[in-house]
Amino acid sequence: xxxxxxxxxxxxxxxxxxxxxxxxxxxxxxxxxxxxxxxxxxxxxxxxxxxxxxxxxxxxxxxxxxxxxxxxxxxxxxxxxxxxxxxxxxxxxxxxxxxxxxxxxxxxxxxxxxxxxxxxxxxxxxxxxxxxxxxxxxxxxxxxxxxxxxxxxx
Numbered sequence: 012x013x014x015x016x017x018x019x020x021x022x023x024x025x026x027x028x029x030x031x032x033x034x035x036x037x038x039x040x041x042x043x044x045x046x047x048x049x050x051x052x053x054x055x056x057x058x059x060x061x062x063x064x065x066x067x068x069x070x071x072x073x074x075x076x077x078x079x080x081x082x083x084x085x086x087x088x089x090x091x092x093x094x095x096x097x098x099x100x101x102x103x104x105x106x107x108x109x110x111x112x113x114x115x116x117x118x119x120x121x122x123x124x125x126x127x128x129x130x131x132x133x134x135x136x137x138x139x140x141x142x143x144x145x146x147x148x149x150x151x152x153x154x155x156x157x158x159x160x161x162x163x164x165x
Contacts, residue, residue, distance in 0.1 A: 012050055012053050013044060013053070014043055014053055014056055014060070015060050016040070017033075017036060017037055017040060017060055017063065017077075018064045022073065022074065031164065032074075032081075033077070035081075035162065035163055036080075039081065039084065039085070039096065043056070043094075043159070046092075046159075049092075052087065056084055056087075059080045059084060062080075063076060063080050093157050094157055095149075095152050095159065096159045096161050097159070097161065097162040099149065099158075100146070100152065101142050101146045102145065104142060104145030104148070105141050106141070108140045108144065108145075109134045109137045110137070111141070112133070112141065113133040113134040113138065114133055114134070116132075116133030117130045117131055117132050117134060117136075120133060
């Protein structure tokens with residue numbers, strides 16, 4: 012069984028950002044077609060794409076649903092098959108770095124200075140720490156052949 016293609020829509024051509032999102036989704040599906048994916052994942056992906064293809068051409072509703080389906084597919088493939096798009100871990104660890112490292116560092120700074128207003132100063136410190144950890148995990152995934160040749164943006 013093969014992954015069904017995503018139908019083109021005239022509303023995609025109205026905006027560059029919509030076109031980029033659509034193109035990244037099409038490229039994601041092409042990358043997944045090249046991999047050997049179990050039948051249950053392929054049928055699940057096909058079900059999501061079939062529902063998306065069956066939707067009417069309502070501009071905002073279809074575009075929003077396309078982004079949700081793309082997100083579900085990326086999450087499912089990363090959890091079940093350990094296949095991740097480019098910068099997947101970097102984006103994930105950026106937020107984790109701010110919470111895991113940034114908030115405690117900000118708390119230490121604010122208590123050291125004696126003013127709780129400096130709590131947020133740790134967030135910009137934790138963000139690059141998390142991004143470095145995520146970039147390292149992305150390099151490891153690429154080395155192991157688990158990285159898809161597509162970057163998923165907004």
